[in-house]
Amino acid sequence: MKIFKQLTYLLVATFLFVSCSSDDDAIDSPPLPLGDYEAGFFVANEGPFGTGTGTITFVANDFSSVSQSIYNTVNSSDIGNVVNSMGFYAESAYIVANNSHLVQVVNRYTFESEATITDGLDNPRNFVAVGDKGYITNWGDAFVETDDYIAVVDLLTNTVTETIALPLGPEKVIAVGTNLYVAHQGAYGQNNLISVIDTTTDTVSTTITVGDVPNSMVLIGSDLWVLCGGAPSYATVETAGSLVKVSTATNTVSATMTFEVTEHPSLLTSEGSDLYYTLNGEVYTMDVAAATLPTTSIISGFFYGMTAHNGKLYATDAGDYASDGTLKVYDLATQVEEQSITVGIIPGGIYFNN
Template sequence: TFESVATIGGPSETDFLNPRYMAIANGKGYVTNWGDGSNPDDDYVAVIDLETNTVESTISVAEGPEKIIVKDNTVYVALQGGFNQNNGVTVIDATTNTVTTTITVGDRPNSMQLDASGNLWVLSSGNPSWTGNETAGQIDYINTTDNTVTTTMNYAVTEHPGNLEIDGATLYYYSGGSVYAMDTTASVLPTTAEIEGLNFYDMAVIDGKLYGVDAKDFVSNGSLEVYDLSDNTLLASKTVSIIPGGIYFNETAAR
């Protein structure tokens, strides 16, 4: 109905501090919070009671919790580092709301996907050059049965990939103005891009189509581009409003 139902937190509340992303597990909402950017020790995941739309508790985590994904009653939180750099994925048991482990991955993990086997892929961009400590991007394959890294693939130091997506048995990611594809059984990174000459600010893949948004110059209207991944042809290009930053799908609507 597009009618406002509730607002959780607000200017006068202290439930959230720099909230980032949300996922749902065991009937609860989990929201990553950076905390105060100058304090590396106040970051947390807020647990929301979805019946009352209130924050019922918080779970302390290391600096910079960002993207969050759920498998059954297990919550995986990418520790990107906030305004700094981090290199972990914290695992939370949603039945007890406790941290069970933190898995070391590449520097600045930016996106995660679960494959058909229920195992987790984590893409890390590495530290950018402006940090003075540039590091290579990395993709890690995590066995979610025991939460151990079983495969690691490294990019060149100057490559900083992002926007990991999955469609069926194929992983997609964006790097250096291009989109690459990789099978979930692969043990080496692709060397040839699927689509080049792009300027995506974010992207999503669903039902064999790639949707990417271009923020242009960040002061004028951006665009949405749609590609058919069966032959990598451009299907549509639409003007959208300023700084398009994400793509979401209504799963019940026809595409």
């Protein structure tokens, strides 16, 4: 009987030990890290035009670490000349180097090279993914009005499968469902169109006339807000900037607010229902329900790129355009500068890797 009891106690103790160990493993085991560059954001640095290479800076979300030139560090090679933008698809990042006429594809968490896309690209500008297809705006020859297009990329093979002819100067692009909205800034000239592309057929379904030089866009609900810089002072005829509201349900302009003739705003971004943009070295904000443009700025600075994210404004300062630039981070509630971080030469867009 004693032996039976002892065996029973031993079996129970063993069961409890194994159960507790399994529970502890399930509770205590942290997820495996995806790579050195998760939980942070990238700054795309154009680099010097015509010579050298652009770079990517990685900054941790809590600003505890900053890593420079991460593509070169990981791959022991350069990205290419003039890093214009970045985009994401699944676990990959697509880095657009327009003056080198290529897109570098990397793992977004390790930054290890996966592919280089060159065929079918000519002065590429911006990338967006819809399903398993990527779309890259291309200027072609910036002085020629008839060779602009968007390249369609099979993202499973990273090859260009076709091109869609577009009017002059396709630049920023936003996906809304199965539609793409392409802003025609006008390359080295000026344009005033938004092309709408149906990605189920890869054809242009309509065009929308907005203000001159649409340079940035954000989507809030079903409304596309388009900031138009207006034709600059050196153009044949200088025109005013404007803020245009486009309904993506009807693909029509539903409202337009016009700046003064000599005012040329840029860098539209948004947080919730608030819009932010720059004008003459000042940052302005307005709610989308406002009926008029704001007259008082909230932050001063000549910025080259700007993104609002989680209650903060991230803005890049290119400085002298020849040496390392700066990333500045502001609290949107207080407008107080919280961070100033050295990045690469001519820093532009900010891209969050969350």
